[in-house]
Amino acid sequence: MLPLTKRFSVSGRYVACGATRLLYSTGAPNSNSSIGFIGLGQMGFNMAKHLRSKSKAPFVVYDLNRHAMEQFCAESGKDVGMASSPAELASRTSVIVTVLPESAHVKEAYLGESGIIRGLRQGALCIDSSTIDTSVSIDVSRQIIAAGARAVDAPISGGIMGAKAATLTFMVGSQTDGDFEQARAHLLLMGKNVVRCGDLGAGQAAKICNNLLLAISMIGTAEAMNLGMRLGLDPKVLASIVNTSSGRCWSSDTANPVPEVIATAPSTNNYNDGFKSRLMLKDLGLVSNAAKDSKTPLMLGALAENIYRHLSNDTAMAEKDFSVVYQWLAGKKP
Numbered sequence: 119m120l121p122l123t124k125r126f127s128v129s130g131r132y133v134a135c136g137a138t139r140l141l142y143s144t145g146a147p148n149s150n151s152s153i154g155f156i157g158l159g160q161m162g163f164n165m166a167k168h169l170r171s172k173s174k175a176p177f178v179v180y181d182l183n184r185h186a187m188e189q190f191c192a193e194s195g196k197d198v199g200m201a202s203s204p205a206e207l208a209s210r211t212s213v214i215v216t217v218l219p220e221s222a223h224v225k226e227a228y229l230g231e232s233g234i235i236r237g238l239r240q241g242a243l244c245i246d247s248s249t250i251d252t253s254v255s256i257d258v259s260r261q262i263i264a265a266g267a268r269a270v271d272a273p274i275s276g277g278i279m280g281a282k283a284a285t286l287t288f289m290v291g292s293q294t295d296g297d298f299e300q301a302r303a304h305l306l307l308m309g310k311n312v313v314r315c316g317d318l319g320a321g322q323a324a325k326i327c328n329n330l331l332l333a334i335s336m337i338g339t340a341e342a343m344n345l346g347m348r349l350g351l352d353p354k355v356l357a358s359i360v361n362t363s364s365g366r367c368w369s370s371d372t373a374n375p376v377p378e379v380i381a382t383a384p385s386t387n388n389y390n391d392g393f394k395s396r397l398m399l400k401d402l403g404l405v406s407n408a409a410k411d412s413k414t415p416l417m418l419g420a421l422a423e424n425i426y427r428h429l430s431n432d433t434a435m436a437e438k439d440f441s442v443v444y445q446w447l448a449g450k451k452p
Contacts, residue, residue: 151175151176151212151213152175152176152177152178152210152211152212152213153169153170153173153175153176153177153178153211153212153213153214153215153304154177154178154179154180154201154207154208154210154211154213154214154215155169155170155177155178155179155180155214155215155216155217156179156180156181156204156207156214156215156216156217156218156227156234157181157216157217157218157227157248158179158181158183158186158187158189158190159181159186159217159219160278160281160391161217161274161277161278161281162181162217163186163189163190164278164281164282165215165217165247165274165281165286165308166179166190166194166215167190167193167194168284168307168308169215169304169307169308170194170195170198171194172307173304173307175213176197176199177194177197177198177199178198178199178200178201178207178210178211179191179198179199179200179201179207180200180201180202180203180204180206180207184200187200188200203232204227204228204230204232204233204234204236204237205232205233205234205235205236205237206232206237207234207237208234208235208236208237208238208239208242209237209238209239210237211239211242212239212241212242212243213242213243213245213304214234214242214243214244214245215245215246215247215304216228216234216244216245216246216247216248217247217248217274218246218248218250219248219397219400220248220250220400221250221251221254223248224246224248224250224254224255224258225254225258228244228246228258228261228262229258229261234262235261235262235265238262238265238266238267239267240266240267241266241267241268242267242268243267243268243269243270243297243300243301244259244262244267244268244269244270245269245270245272245301245304245305246258246259246269246270246271246272247272247273247274247288248273249273249274249322249325249326249329249400249401249404250322250404251322251404251407251408252319252322252323252326252404252408253319253411255271255291255318255319255321255322256318256319259271259291259293259318259319260318263293268293268297268300269293269297269318270290270291270292270293270297270298270301270318270321271290271291271292271318271319271320271321271322272288272289272290272291272301272305272312272321273288273289273321273322273324273325274286274287274288274289274309274325275287275289275325275328275329276309277373277392277393278391278392278393279372279382279392280309281308284307284308284309284310285309285310286308286309286310286311287309287310287311287312287313288305288308288309288311288312288313288321289313289315289320289321289322289324289325289328290302290305290312290313290314290315290320290321291314291315291316291317291318291319291320291321291322291323292314292317292318293317293318295314298314302314322404323408325401326401326404326405326408327405329398329401329402329405330402330405330416330419330422332368332369332398333398333401333402333419333422333423333426333440334418334419334422335367335368335369336369336373336375336440336441336443337422337425337443337447338369339360339367339369339370339374339375339444340369340375340441340443340444340447341447342356342360342365343356343357343374343375343376343379343444344444344447344448347376353376353378353379354378354379357370357371357374357376357379357380369441373385373392373439373441374441375441375442375443375444375445376444383441384438384439384441385439385441385442385444388438388452389438389439389441389442389445389452390438390439391439392438392439392440392441393439393440394436394437394438394439394440395426395429395430395435395436395437395438395439395440395442395443396430396436396437397440398426398440399423399426399427399429399430399436402419402422402423402426403423405419405423406419406420406423425443425446426440426443428446429442429443429446432446434451434452435452438452
């Protein structure tokens with residue numbers, strides 16, 4: 119488990135943006151419904167901005183990176199609060215959204231010494247939009263429910279572009295229809311598609327299947343573009359043919375890996391502001407774990423994981439959008 123608790127503090131203080139005064143002391147929670155958001159990375163920051171601006175509810179944020187909280191407050195208004203720990207945030211909110219990188223971060227944020235579960239209100243709704251191991255997601259959700267609250271897993275598809283445009287797809291696993299419907303109302307403020315996939319953990323299962331296909335299709339698109347260009351084809355011409363033919367996919371028509379083919383694609387922005395290759399490798403590791411647990415053969419999936427493992431050995435490429443696999447296959451540097 120990551121040593122995140124060293125950065126957490128259950129002090130009973132709630133710091134408002136632009137202020138340092140004590141707004142409350144620990145005790146009975148405020149009766150007004152409010153929303154808490156934990157995880158202000160590239161995805162979470164943009165999601166939280168939409169949720170904050172559209173919900174009109176009191177809003178509290180927490181992130182290990184204080185600068186990220188201050189920046190969010192500066193862009194969102196002085197009535198947004200900064201909590202000093204997940205537990206403090208939980209004690210002041212009725213709906214909590216988390217967007218965190220890995221299973222260990224989610225376990226610590228929810229179950230750690232200063233985790234959400236320590237300050238959780240009875241009946242609160244916890245929405246975890248991280249992409250993590252299905253087994254970890256189910257375990258954390260069950261502990262939240264045992265503590266008297268409600269939990270749904272709601273991982274995301276759509277990337278940073280979707281987070282900025284509020285066009286994300288959420289894949290939801292929930293214990294009841296009622297929990298799903300309440301979560302759906304909040305998720306629609308950050309995206310356009312919210313699908314209940316089944317019971318707890320079903321959202322995570324759907325997400326890793328989607329990302330398995332995404333990794334494979336991106337590698338295939340990169341290979342096809344690289345081959346076509348070496349055969350003398352103009353990349354824009356080749357892409358236009360693919361995108362009006364049977365080879366069309368999201369990796370070709372929205373996030374084409376060749377720079378300048380799609381103006382809004384991360385590849386045109388030197389592979390910045392996208393889904394990092396190291397995170398794709400992480401997700402492919404989750405796929406591998408799930409395949410082993412379910413005794414499912416993975417042929418292309420195993421190859422895709424191996425490709426992104428080799429690519430991510432280059433620390434610069436590891437931090438670039440996963441479409442940088444085109445540069446890796448072509449033997450280039452972004």
